[in-house]
Amino acid sequence: MAPTTVATSQFPFLDLKAQYATIRAEITAAVTRVLESQHFILGPEVAALEEELKPTTGCRYVYGCASGSDALLLALMALGIKPGDEVIAPPFTFVATIGAIERLGARTVFVDIDPGTFNVCPKLVAKAITGKTKAVIPVHLFGLSADLAPIMEAAGKYEVPVIEDAAQAIGARYKEKPVGSIGAIGCYSFFPSKNLGGAGDGGIVSTNDPAIADALKVLRTHGSKTKYRYELLGINSRLDALQAAILRVKAKYLDAWTEGRRRNADRYRELFKKYGLERKVNPPTEPAGSRHVYNQFTIRVERREALRAHLQQDGIPTEIYYPYPLHLQPAFAYLRYREGSLPHAETAAREVLSFPNYPELTEDQQQVIVSAVARFFSHVSVGAEKEK
DSSP states (O other), X not given: OOOOOOXXXXXXXXXXXXXXXXXXXXXXXXXHXXXXXXXXXXXXXXXXXXXXXXXXXXXXXXXXXXXHHHHHXXXXXHTTOOTTOEEEEOSSSOHHHHHHHHHTTOXXXXXXXXXXXXXXXXXHHHHHOOTTEEEEOOBOGGGOOOOHHHHHHHHHHTTOOBEEEOTTXXXXXXXXXXXXXXXXXXXXXXOTTSSSOXXXXXXXXXXXXXXXXHHHHHHTBTTEEEXXXXXXOOOBOOOBHHXXXXXXXXXXXXXXXXXXXXXXXXXXXXXXXXXXXXXXXXXOOOOTTEEOOOSSEEEEOTTHHHHHHHHHHTTOOOBOSOSSOGGGSGGGGGGOOOTTSSHHHHHHHXXXXXXXXXXXXXXXXXXXXXXXXXXXXXXXXXXXXXXX
8 A cells, every 4th residue: 555645734833934024123133232232141131021021920020031941940949849748730731840840859749630621620629739738830721821719719728839830821811810920920931832932942930929039030040149159059040131132022012913813713713613613623712701822722622633634634734732641651650640540631632632823824724724624524424424
């Protein structure tokens, strides 16, 4: 049998070149400004970015760091998390969430997700809190806020701090408040694929607590307030001035780009409804009181691999975030979770599929995507009828 031919993608899953083309001159000017200053680590550009992002984060204190992964690590360090402490987190997220916990010798207590939102289930968080719990990390997955009110209530009863993993959710809101401003600390990523992405790694940590802010600022610079004097055992996690300058340009467009993603999400839902596909693809929803920013537009479908292969044949790119839940990953086998222990996360890992969603995506391109999905389900229906 001849090998199956896969069509070349009709358009990219994420078109960063299209975004860059609209701001090329501004980016070039920003980079040149830094090169001429020869100030590359922290400094005025980073300080300006931190100040400019305070309204977006809703926090009094914002500090740049080397990555979203480091933001999580710094947050845990600032709260004094130590070996043996328990930290509650979901298994359906990027590995950095759990890696930060385990790297400090703390123990992750996995809590299953809400199958409707992919975010951690608040009721299960409340049940999981014990005297050993020293932090809770809800993840605002794909750009949708976790249901924070009941999580904050449950954590507050035991005086357990909440760290918001907002790596994918800058600009998202929960009950009119920016995510990252509700818990003790907010953690953000500027990885290039994020809604506000740099030209490399970068991140920020945010807080409204002055004591935590002081710890975060010191920890990111080897634990030093004064050169060669170390108050704490910190790490090297300083944001580059080049990244800050680029992000300052992009931050001006974040609101407009976010609205573009939201329009695309609405259009996807309209098209799925037009073709009668809503119950077959289960598109993401926006719970009342939340503002979803759609870092990913993620559906869930039982025959995911077949659908993905069909779309690939038509040259339509898709991605899977995430195919393996973290509690079943080899790296965390020592935590002794077993298949079936967190069923909603495991089912999501088998069913999720993300479609292109970026501000420059056109209505015609979305029509092509949804039409191809409709053809797949049409073929499935025909096949089912023949079997009868």
